[in-house]
Amino acid sequence: MAGTLIDGKLIAKKVRGDIQKRVDKLKEKGVTPGLAVVLVGHDPASQAYVGMKEKTCIKLGIHSEVYRLAEETTQEELLGLITKLNNDPKINGILVQLPLPKHIDEGKVLDTIDPEKDVDGFHSINVGNLVIGKDAFVPCTPYGVIVMLEESGVELTGKHVVVVGRSNIVGKPVATLALQRHATVTIAHSRTKNLPEITRQADILIVAVGRANMITKEMVREGTVVIDVGINRVETGLVGDVDFEGVKEVAAQITPVPGGVGPMTITMLMHNTVLSAERR
Numbered sequence: 418m419a420g421t422l423i424d425g426k427l428i429a430k431k432v433r434g435d436i437q438k439r440v441d442k443l444k445e446k447g448v449t450p451g452l453a454v455v456l457v458g459h460d461p462a463s464q465a466y467v468g469m470k471e472k473t474c475i476k477l478g479i480h481s482e483v484y485r486l487a488e489e490t491t492q493e494e495l496l497g498l499i500t501k502l503n504n505d506p507k508i509n510g511i512l513v514q515l516p517l518p519k520h521i522d523e524g525k526v527l528d529t530i531d532p533e534k535d536v537d538g539f540h541s542i543n544v545g546n547l548v549i550g551k552d553a554f555v556p557c558t559p560y561g562v563i564v565m566l567e568e569s570g571v572e573l574t575g576k577h578v579v580v581v582g583r584s585n586i587v588g589k590p591v592a593t594l595a596l597q598r599h600a601t602v603t604i605a606h607s608r609t610k611n612l613p614e615i616t617r618q619a620d621i622l623i624v625a626v627g628r629a630n631m632i633t634k635e636m637v638r639e640g641t642v643v644i645d646v647g648i649n650r651v652e653t654g655l656v657g658d659v660d661f662e663g664v665k666e667v668a669a670q671i672t673p674v675p676g677g678v679g680p681m682t683i684t685m686l687m688h689n690t691v692l693s694a695e696r697r
């Protein structure tokens with residue numbers, strides 16, 4: 418292997434150590450941070466992620482409430498629960514697991530969460546504040562990507578960051594965060610022409626498109642740092658958006674799947690929940 422591995426599990430463990438200290442400090446002051454997670458329906462991957470969030474809260478001593486609602490829950494019922502959680506002093510963070518069933522308006526739900534408890538950073542106010550550089554909750558996966566780069570000694574200033582994918586959850590916010598750190602940023606997407614020509618210009622390549630193994634060795638220049646945000650379930654198990662075996666031969670540093678960005682998502686959620694409790 419030419420490049421070195423960016424070990425998400427190891428970095429997540431280190432960051433969680435710091436979060437643990439902050440939880441302990443809050444508890445000394447009589448404050449227990451609290452996170453409420455709402456899951457609608459029975460998507461197996463979502464159920465697993467919610468279980469992982471609950472387990473991590475318990476490990477860190479964060480109060481955890483999980484609401485598992487039936488697939489046919491109405492939008493009004495869901496908004497009612499969010500309003501109740503907005504007014505609950507035990508709860509510092511509220512997260513609605515995505516994706517939601519089709520009959521529910523995702524934007525309406527996310528904008529009903531109190532922006533001060535919006536630990537996912539998906540409320541329009543937090544999205545807007547992030548873009549203009551004001552105080553905001555930073556969405557967990559993009560935040561995790563930036564922390565991984567920083568912990569791996571990768572400087573962003575002046576670098577060409579190419580983001581493949583323009584989702585609200587990952588592509589757009591990670592591009593914003595890289596820009597704030599003085600990178601030159603290109604966002605590529607499904608309609609981008611000559612994608613390999615663009616990805617080969619990257620110093621740092623961040624891929625979040627949800628298509629198994631779509632970034633091949635030929636699309637990556639020697640010495641690039643490659644961050645794979647994709648999690649795709651294929652017959653052989655979990656794979657990313659990057660053809661790991663091929664690309665690792667040319668990359669300077671690369672994240673694996675699993676064990677790369679994934680563990681950082683839940684870690685940064687814990688960070689945001691503790692931050693919300695500290696702000697209170």
Ligand SMILES: Nc1nc2c(c(=O)[nH]1)N[C@@H](CN(C=O)c1ccc(C(=O)N[C@@H](CCC(=O)O)C(=O)O)cc1)CN2
Binds near residue numbers: 516
């Ligand atoms: N409200 C939200 N919904 C969703 C988010 C989000 O940030 N907020 N992100 C994803 C899912 N997600 C957290 O919710 C998540 C995805 C992956 C992992 C993770 O640790 N993955 C492991 C593999 C785990 C496995 O075996 O499946 C890894 O990559 O090593 C954690 C959280 C969509 N929804």
